[in-house]
Structures are given as C-alpha cells and as structure tokens.
Amino acid sequence: MVKKSLIALGALLVLFPTMAFAEDPSAATLNMGLNALWIMVAGVLVLLMQGGFILLETGSTRMKNAGHVAGKTIFTLGLCSLIYWAVGYGFSFGADAAESLNKFIGIGNFFFDPSLTAGDGDSYPSTIFFVFQLAFAAVSLSIAWGGFAERAKLSSYLIYTILFGSVIYPVIAHWIWGGGWLAEDGSQDYAGSTVVHLTGAMGAFAATILLKPRIGKYNKDGSANQISGHNQVFSALSVLLLWVGWFGFNAGSALAVGDGFFGYVAFNTQLGAAGGAVAALLVSWLFTGKADIPTMLNGALAGLVAITASCAYVEPWAAVVIGLVAGVLVFLSAKFFEKIRVDDPISAMSVHGAAGVWGTLANGFFATKELVEKVGVGKAGLFYGGGGEQLWVQFESVVVCGAYAFAASFILLWIMKKLIGFRVTEEQEIIGLDLSEHGSYGYPEHLKKTGASI
Amino acid sequence: MxxxxxxxxxxxxxxxxxxxxxxxxxxxxxxxxxxxxxxxxxxxxxxxxxxxxxxxxxxxxxxxxxxxxxxxxxxxxxxxxxxxxxxxxxxxxxxxxxxxxxxxxxxxxxxxxxxxxxxxxxxxxxxxxxxxxxxxxxxxxxxxxxxxxxxxxxxxxxxxxxxxxxxxxxxxxxxxxxxxxxxxxxxxxxxxxxxxxxxxxxxxxQTPIIARRMLENTLRHKVLVGVFGQLLRERYGENAGGLDIKYGAYIPMVNVFRLMAVRAGIRETGTLARIGALQEKGLLTPAEAQAATDAFALMVKLRLLTAAKYEDGQWIGSGKIAKEQLTDGLVQPLKRALKFGKFMQRRLEREMRDRYGSR
Known part of the structure; x- marks a missing residue:
C-alpha cells in the first residue's frame, strides 16, 4: 500500500512537476487552466449522457431489440465523432467564410488540427472546446434515434449519422452559436434547447413519419396499443445519468470558471428538472388516475430540456415554473402525438421537441435584464420590461431552426428511403433487430429458444 | 338466501x-x-x-x-x-x-x-x-x-x-x-x-374486525372517475376511449353495498335488494338509497350494453363499454353515478378508519 502510494506520488510529480518545483504561473494562465479543467469535466459529463441515452432507449423498447438499440449508440458516437472532426466542427465554428456566407455557414478548420496548448490570451484550449462541442452534437444525434427505434435498418443509422454530423446539426449550431444570422439577432439559447434538442427531435419526427408506426402499435380502428418498454429500471437510471450529465451540458456552457456564474446555471438546472418530474407525475395521476412512471421520467427530462435555453437568463422561481410547465406539456404532447398516429417509442418529440420549443420561448417571457447583461446576448423578456421583442426573436429561431432541421432530415431520409430503403422487413421487425441486423441477441438466454417462433 | x-x-x-x-x-x-x-x-x-x-x-x-x-x-x-x-x-x-x-x-x-x-x-x-x-x-x-x-x-x-x-x-x-x-x-x-x-x-x-379485512379486499377496484370528475377511460387497445364498466363502476358498487349489508346482518344477495334493506334499517337515508338505486340501475344498463362476444361456443362479455356507446346523454348521468360510488367508497373507508384505526 505504502509502496503503491509512493509510486503514484512519484508519477504525479513527473506528470505535474509544477507541484514540486513551482514557478508561480500568471493569473491568466491559472484562469485558463481552471476554465480548461471545468470545460473538460463538463465535456466528459456530456459524453457520459450517451450512457443515459443507451439506457433510456433500451429500457423504453423491447427485449428483442436491446442489443441493437444499445450497441448502435456507441457505433454512431464513433462515426459522428469522425464526421464532426472532418467537417461538422468547421461548418459550425470555422471563421474563414466571407461575411455574407458566414451568416449561414462557417468555413474553415476542416479535419481540425488544433494547436497543442492554449494560445496567449485564449480562455481555454481549442482542443477542449472541440471535445465539448462534439459531445453536444452526439447528444443531438442520439435524440434523433428515438424516431428510428425498433424498425429502421442499420444502414440508415450509418447514413443519417453522416448527414446529421455534417449538414444538419452544424448549420443550426452555426446560426445560433457560431456567429450566424440568429446570433446576430440576439437569439438566446444558452445550452441548446433549440440547437441540440429541437434539432434532434425534428430528426426523430421526420424519421418516424417516413418509417410509419411499429407493427402492432395501432389497431385497424385507429386506436393505439401500449407497447411497454422492457425495463423501467433502466429508464429511471437513464434519467439520473442524463440529469447528472446535464450539469456539464448547462453549467459547462458557461465555458468559464471565472466568477462562479456556472454555479448559478447549475442551480437553475436542478430547479427546472425537479419541477418537470413533479409536475409530470402529478398531472398523469390527476388525469388518468394512475401515477405513470414513464411519464414522470419524461417530465424530469422535459424540465431539463426546457431549462437548457433559459438556465442563465432567468430567476430561480422562473426556473421552477419553466420546469413545471414542461412536465405538464410533455404529458399532453405525448398524448397528442399518439393521437395523430405518430409512433414515438421514447417520446423524443415530446421530451426534446415540445419542451425544447417551450424552453426557448420561455426566455422571451422570463429573461431578466440583469442576467441578459451578464450573459451578453439579446434583451430582457416580456415579464421584465423587454416587451415582445425577445419573444419574437425566440419564436423566430424556433420556427426557422425547427423547419430547417425537419426539412433537411425529411428530404435526405426520403431520398435514402427511395434509394436503399429505410425500414427492415416485417419478418425482421417481428424477429427483432438484434437478430436481423447483428445476428445475436442482447439477452441470449432469454430469447434464444423462443427466437424461432416470435 | x-x-x-x-x-x-x-x-x-x-x-x-x-x-x-x-x-x-x-x-x-x-x-x-x-x-x-x-x-x-x-x-x-x-x-x-x-x-x-x-x-x-x-x-x-x-x-x-x-x-x-x-x-x-x-x-x-x-x-x-x-x-x-x-x-x-x-x-x-x-x-x-x-x-x-x-x-x-x-x-x-x-x-x-x-x-x-x-x-x-x-x-x-x-x-x-x-x-x-x-x-x-x-x-x-x-x-x-x-x-x-x-x-x-x-x-x-x-x-x-x-x-x-x-x-x-x-x-x-x-x-x-x-x-x-x-x-x-x-x-x-x-x-x-x-x-x-x-x-x-x-x-x-363475533368477529367485527372482519369488516375491516373485507374493506381492504373490496376497495381494490377504483371507481373510474378522476379528481376533475372526468371519466378515466381506457387508453390503449381495442376498447380505447371506452370505459371498464365492470371493474370501474359495477363491481365497486357491488362491493360497497355487500360490505354494508354483511355488517348489518342483511342476507339479501342482490345489490338493489341490499340497498332497500339498508334503507329500512336506517343505514342509508332515503335520498342516499334513491341515489344508490339510480346509480346502480344505470350501471346495470351499461353492463347490458357492453359487448358480448360469441366465441368458441360461449358468450364472453368484455365488461367494457365502447367509446361509441358512451353518448353525451349517457356520460353525464354516468359521471354522477360514478361520483356517488366514489363518495360511498370514501364514506365506508372513513367509517372503518374511525372504528378500527388507519393502516
């Protein structure tokens, strides 16, 4: 034990010699280092949210697709990383485009080759910024998979990852975060209710329309059947993982340690999530007579999605209200989509779409003057003397970004559907994608024997 | 008998x-x-x-x-x-x-x-x-x-x-x-x-506590009316939009009046007869007995309307009334009947709690 400790200490001294032989770093270097450390931690937290998506999507779907649903998340994370490195990051944040083109898309930094360390005057190294942004793109992509669940061919995941990581997500990210035209208008989307969540949800929406409902979801008379997920414990655990990861997502978006403002962002994030969980459980209990667990879990996520845009712009009481409304909204929205025969197995459209829209619009109501000045984007909201101006900007960015993400996804997926097909065959769907796409079950002991008959 | x-x-x-x-x-x-x-x-x-x-x-x-x-x-x-x-x-x-x-x-x-x-x-x-x-x-x-x-x-x-x-x-x-x-x-x-x-x-x-045990056994089926007085309809499946009349309306009423009758030593087995006997013994006011009779008669009617399928040589009732059969004219009295059922359930529950303590 003692020996091991000494070896570890020695190794640390080799790695971080400043600990032993300090030459006092400058305040700027210290500041940069602290920022870098926090953004890196936040980026890792956001990356870990993929674990949440794996459990969420797997838990909300059936056993026969479990291996496929879980495994494809890791595969597409890998592919998305390569695409984002090659072109996505450049389209989002590249600074070489002419001013008129830059309104719509960034150019530069393709096959990103960063400098080894932070340059003079930089707040953080660009490597860490890249990792952080990549993790966001991957989250948005995983949200879209909700619309593909249990019936899309594996090849469609491959193709959509390439398209999403290059021309769908980066364009919207550029518009709002990369100095594009919505950024110029002062659109407030602190950590991505629109950029990340609405974009992903629109991808899911386009996919589910093109794929049509799963076999057995609707009866001939139009009534819906419940296709329960196979593991509610997975789903609950997934929400906890996502909730914790969200501290990286929102508080990390401060991109600085500085005066500790990221703590306020984290604080509001917690309030929003809490409001969503509580409201959703109560509303499902009141309306249906049963307190529905999946609805409550979706409520927590909806609260998080909604507070994502507004966490740095609103007062604590407003964060609670935003969360509560999101919890109610997700319940109503899920009912609505089911009614119009859109089969959304993991409620991506309600959790990330409806709540994403609400969270973005909420800034237009609740953004305070003081916080807007602090963040330095846009104006105060309707309830804080800003008039309807900010609300209009928020509305505009929701409509434009939602329309772009939906249209681009729909057209590209439609072309793919015509060229190579989108959905597995009926037989494959019934057998399960574990077997049809990968040749082995996620739960072999449970399913092998019955495999032939189902 | x-x-x-x-x-x-x-x-x-x-x-x-x-x-x-x-x-x-x-x-x-x-x-x-x-x-x-x-x-x-x-x-x-x-x-x-x-x-x-x-x-x-x-x-x-x-x-x-x-x-x-x-x-x-x-x-x-x-x-x-x-x-x-x-x-x-x-x-x-x-x-x-x-x-x-x-x-x-x-x-x-x-x-x-x-x-x-x-x-x-x-x-x-x-x-x-x-x-x-x-x-x-x-x-x-x-x-x-x-x-x-x-x-x-x-x-x-x-x-x-x-x-x-x-x-x-x-x-x-x-x-x-x-x-x-x-x-x-x-x-x-x-x-x-x-x-x-x-x-x-x-x-x-000789075993008055049995009533308490019977209560636990009979309140299991909830009356299908929500806090806003709305019907708690079927959400999924072929009966979506319909109502489970059997277990969400009829059985809870049967259970409430059976338990009241058993406690009172009433030997009638029919629910309407039990209601009548309970009124005679002064355990239900005439107004309550009337409301109970009306509510129960409506549930009997809706039960008769529930689809009875003829399958494998047997009649099989789903116990659920279809959405189409729940006309506006039926929904209002049904809500009233269900609210009454819920009220009686609560009353019985409270009575038991006062007598035998809460669980």
Whole structure:
C-alpha cells in the first residue's frame, strides 16, 4: 500500500512537476487552466449522457431489440465523432467564410488540427472546446434515434449519422452559436434547447413519419396499443445519468470558471428538472388516475430540456415554473402525438421537441435584464420590461431552426428511403433487430429458444 | 338466501329434456331480450334475463340428476343445495356469465356414509358443470365451482371451513367469505344454505374486525372517475376511449353495498335488494338509497350494453363499454353515478378508519 502510494506520488510529480518545483504561473494562465479543467469535466459529463441515452432507449423498447438499440449508440458516437472532426466542427465554428456566407455557414478548420496548448490570451484550449462541442452534437444525434427505434435498418443509422454530423446539426449550431444570422439577432439559447434538442427531435419526427408506426402499435380502428418498454429500471437510471450529465451540458456552457456564474446555471438546472418530474407525475395521476412512471421520467427530462435555453437568463422561481410547465406539456404532447398516429417509442418529440420549443420561448417571457447583461446576448423578456421583442426573436429561431432541421432530415431520409430503403422487413421487425441486423441477441438466454417462433 | 321457489325456475322448461334444445332456447330468448331492450325499462330486461338464467340453470341441474339415475347412481342420497355465487348469486347476470358455484349437502350419520355421499356429489357436480358448459356458461377461471371439491362440502364441513376462514382472515380467505356472502341456492334444499348463512352471520357478529379485512379486499377496484370528475377511460387497445364498466363502476358498487349489508346482518344477495334493506334499517337515508338505486340501475344498463362476444361456443362479455356507446346523454348521468360510488367508497373507508384505526 505504502509502496503503491509512493509510486503514484512519484508519477504525479513527473506528470505535474509544477507541484514540486513551482514557478508561480500568471493569473491568466491559472484562469485558463481552471476554465480548461471545468470545460473538460463538463465535456466528459456530456459524453457520459450517451450512457443515459443507451439506457433510456433500451429500457423504453423491447427485449428483442436491446442489443441493437444499445450497441448502435456507441457505433454512431464513433462515426459522428469522425464526421464532426472532418467537417461538422468547421461548418459550425470555422471563421474563414466571407461575411455574407458566414451568416449561414462557417468555413474553415476542416479535419481540425488544433494547436497543442492554449494560445496567449485564449480562455481555454481549442482542443477542449472541440471535445465539448462534439459531445453536444452526439447528444443531438442520439435524440434523433428515438424516431428510428425498433424498425429502421442499420444502414440508415450509418447514413443519417453522416448527414446529421455534417449538414444538419452544424448549420443550426452555426446560426445560433457560431456567429450566424440568429446570433446576430440576439437569439438566446444558452445550452441548446433549440440547437441540440429541437434539432434532434425534428430528426426523430421526420424519421418516424417516413418509417410509419411499429407493427402492432395501432389497431385497424385507429386506436393505439401500449407497447411497454422492457425495463423501467433502466429508464429511471437513464434519467439520473442524463440529469447528472446535464450539469456539464448547462453549467459547462458557461465555458468559464471565472466568477462562479456556472454555479448559478447549475442551480437553475436542478430547479427546472425537479419541477418537470413533479409536475409530470402529478398531472398523469390527476388525469388518468394512475401515477405513470414513464411519464414522470419524461417530465424530469422535459424540465431539463426546457431549462437548457433559459438556465442563465432567468430567476430561480422562473426556473421552477419553466420546469413545471414542461412536465405538464410533455404529458399532453405525448398524448397528442399518439393521437395523430405518430409512433414515438421514447417520446423524443415530446421530451426534446415540445419542451425544447417551450424552453426557448420561455426566455422571451422570463429573461431578466440583469442576467441578459451578464450573459451578453439579446434583451430582457416580456415579464421584465423587454416587451415582445425577445419573444419574437425566440419564436423566430424556433420556427426557422425547427423547419430547417425537419426539412433537411425529411428530404435526405426520403431520398435514402427511395434509394436503399429505410425500414427492415416485417419478418425482421417481428424477429427483432438484434437478430436481423447483428445476428445475436442482447439477452441470449432469454430469447434464444423462443427466437424461432416470435 | 333470497327469493325461493326454485321449483318455479325449473318448471318453466320442464318439458325440455335435451341440453342442445335448452341451449337453442337460451340463444333465442337472449336474442329476443336484447332486441326488446331499448323499448322497455332496463329493470325489466335485467329481471327477465335473470329469470331466464335461473330457469335454464335449474333445469340443467335437474337433468344432471336424472342422468345420474340413468347411470345407476340413483337419486341424491341426502338433501343438497346447488349454490350460485358471483353475479349469478346476486341475480345480476348479463347476457354472459361464467359458472361460480358450489354444493352443500346434509351431514351423514357415519364417516362411511359421508364418503358415499361425497362420491355421489363428485360425479353429479361433474355432470352438472359439463351440462352448464354446454348451455354456454364457461367454468369459473378462479375455480370457484361445484366440481372443485373445495366448494362441494357437507354442511358440517362447510361450517368448519367458514370458521377457519374467519379464524385466519388472510387476503384469500376473506375473498372466499365475500364470495360466500353472495351465495344463493338455485336448486335443491332451502334449509341447508340457510344454516350455512346462519353460521356465516354469527361469525361476522363475533368477529367485527372482519369488516375491516373485507374493506381492504373490496376497495381494490377504483371507481373510474378522476379528481376533475372526468371519466378515466381506457387508453390503449381495442376498447380505447371506452370505459371498464365492470371493474370501474359495477363491481365497486357491488362491493360497497355487500360490505354494508354483511355488517348489518342483511342476507339479501342482490345489490338493489341490499340497498332497500339498508334503507329500512336506517343505514342509508332515503335520498342516499334513491341515489344508490339510480346509480346502480344505470350501471346495470351499461353492463347490458357492453359487448358480448360469441366465441368458441360461449358468450364472453368484455365488461367494457365502447367509446361509441358512451353518448353525451349517457356520460353525464354516468359521471354522477360514478361520483356517488366514489363518495360511498370514501364514506365506508372513513367509517372503518374511525372504528378500527388507519393502516
């Protein structure tokens, strides 16, 4: 034990010699280092949210697709990383485009080759910024998979990852975060209710329309059947993982340690999530007579999605209200989509779409003057003397970004559907994608024997 | 036991000796009753239907007795009563019902004789249950049926069994006691079931806590009305938008008034009769009794409207009323009825809590 400790200490001294032989770093270097450390931690937290998506999507779907649903998340994370490195990051944040083109898309930094360390005057190294942004793109992509669940061919995941990581997500990210035209208008989307969540949800929406409902979801008379997920414990655990990861997502978006403002962002994030969980459980209990667990879990996520845009712009009481409304909204929205025969197995459209829209619009109501000045984007909201101006900007960015993400996804997926097909065959769907796409079950002991008959 | 005169039930079809013909009579009569249902008061249809079921079942049992004689088993060695439980016991059968039944027979003077009696009734119940299946009454899924030896006992055995249920009021045993409370003789001797009930009600008086146990057993089915007074409809499946009338309206009402009646020593088995008796004893005000009667009559009506499917030679009721049948004219009185049911459930629950403490 003692020996091991000494070896570890020695190794640390080799790695971080400043600990032993300090030459006092400058305040700027210290500041940069602290920022870098926090953004890196936040980026890792956001990356870990993929674990949440794996459990969420797997838990909300059936056993026969479990291996496929879980495994494809890791595969597409890998592919998305390569695409984002090659072109996505450049389209989002590249600074070489002419001013008129830059309104719509960034150019530069393709096959990103960063400098080894932070340059003079930089707040953080660009490597860490890249990792952080990549993790966001991957989250948005995983949200879209909700619309593909249990019936899309594996090849469609491959193709959509390439398209999403290059021309769908980066364009919207550029518009709002990369100095594009919505950024110029002062659109407030602190950590991505629109950029990340609405974009992903629109991808899911386009996919589910093109794929049509799963076999057995609707009866001939139009009534819906419940296709329960196979593991509610997975789903609950997934929400906890996502909730914790969200501290990286929102508080990390401060991109600085500085005066500790990221703590306020984290604080509001917690309030929003809490409001969503509580409201959703109560509303499902009141309306249906049963307190529905999946609805409550979706409520927590909806609260998080909604507070994502507004966490740095609103007062604590407003964060609670935003969360509560999101919890109610997700319940109503899920009912609505089911009614119009859109089969959304993991409620991506309600959790990330409806709540994403609400969270973005909420800034237009609740953004305070003081916080807007602090963040330095846009104006105060309707309830804080800003008039309807900010609300209009928020509305505009929701409509434009939602329309772009939906249209681009729909057209590209439609072309793919015509060229190579989108959905597995009926037989494959019934057998399960574990077997049809990968040749082995996620739960072999449970399913092998019955495999032939189902 | 309520309403005697099973001889009268049996007489109605006394000239029919073939179960197949009896079955076609059932089909024809039910068809006629369902066609005339819209044109007459619902109580009349319900009464006529149950009269029909009583007559059919009694006749089938009588035919089973004859068959026993033909097979060389002779006539019943001792007096017996064929009991109906569940909706049959309450005379609340709709167009379809499964068989919830039992047999009680007189005590023998020796163990050997008792064994001979048991052997006779074992064979007899097997035949009777089969004939009733042929008539279109499927066997009880919970195995509460005369062909199950647990529900086919001599009087003394029954009394011991009942005492045992009271002595150990587990969830399952209390369920059995509640089933027994709805018991009624459809054929055979009247005195035996009366003695059975005597034991039951004596035990109730000696074990007041049983009411508390019975409450836990009966509040399990929630009335399907929400906090805003909205109907809690089916959300998924082929009945989406419809309402589970059986378990969300009818059964909770049956349970509430059964428990009130049992506590008051009321031996009626029909829910409406129980409500009437409760009013007579001053346990329901005339206004409450009226509201209860109206609410229950509506539930009986909706139950008759619930789809009865004809499958594999049996009638199977879903117990759920379709969305299309829930017209605006029905929804309002239904909400009122359900709210009343919920109110009664709460009242009973509160009463028990005040008396026996909360759980």
């Amino acid at each position: 309520s309403s005697g005169g099973m001889g009268a039930h049996e007489e109605r079809f006394s000239e029919i000796a073939d179960i197949g013909i009896l079955r076609s009579v059932r089909e024809k009569e039910q068809q006629r009753l369902s066609e005339t249902m819209p044109d007459r008061p619902i109580g009349e249809t319900a009464e006529a239907l149950n009269g029909l079921h009583d007559a059919l079942i009694a006749r089938a049992i009588s035919l089973a007795e004859r068959e026993m004689a033909r097979l060389g088993y002779g006539t019943p060695p001792v007096p017996y009563a064929y009991l109906l439980f569940g909706s049959g016991g309450r005379r609340e059968i709709t167009f379809s019902s499964d068989q919830d039944s039992g047999i009680v027979y007189a005590d023998a003077s020796s163990e050997a004789e008792n064994q001979a009696n048991a052997a006779y009734f074992a064979e007899f119940s097997r035949i009777a249950v089969n004939r009733l299946v042929q008539l279109g009454y499927p066997p009880c899924e919970g195995n509460v049926i005369a062909s199950n030896p647990s529900w086919r006992l001599s009087l003394r055995e029954w009394e011991e069994k009942i005492d045992g249920w009271f002595a150990e009021p587990s969830w399952e045993n209390v369920r059995y006691l509640l089933i027994l409370a709805d018991g009624r003789a459809i054929a055979g001797d009247q005195a035996l079931p009366r003695m059975l009930k005597d034991r039951f009600y004596t035990d109730v008086l």
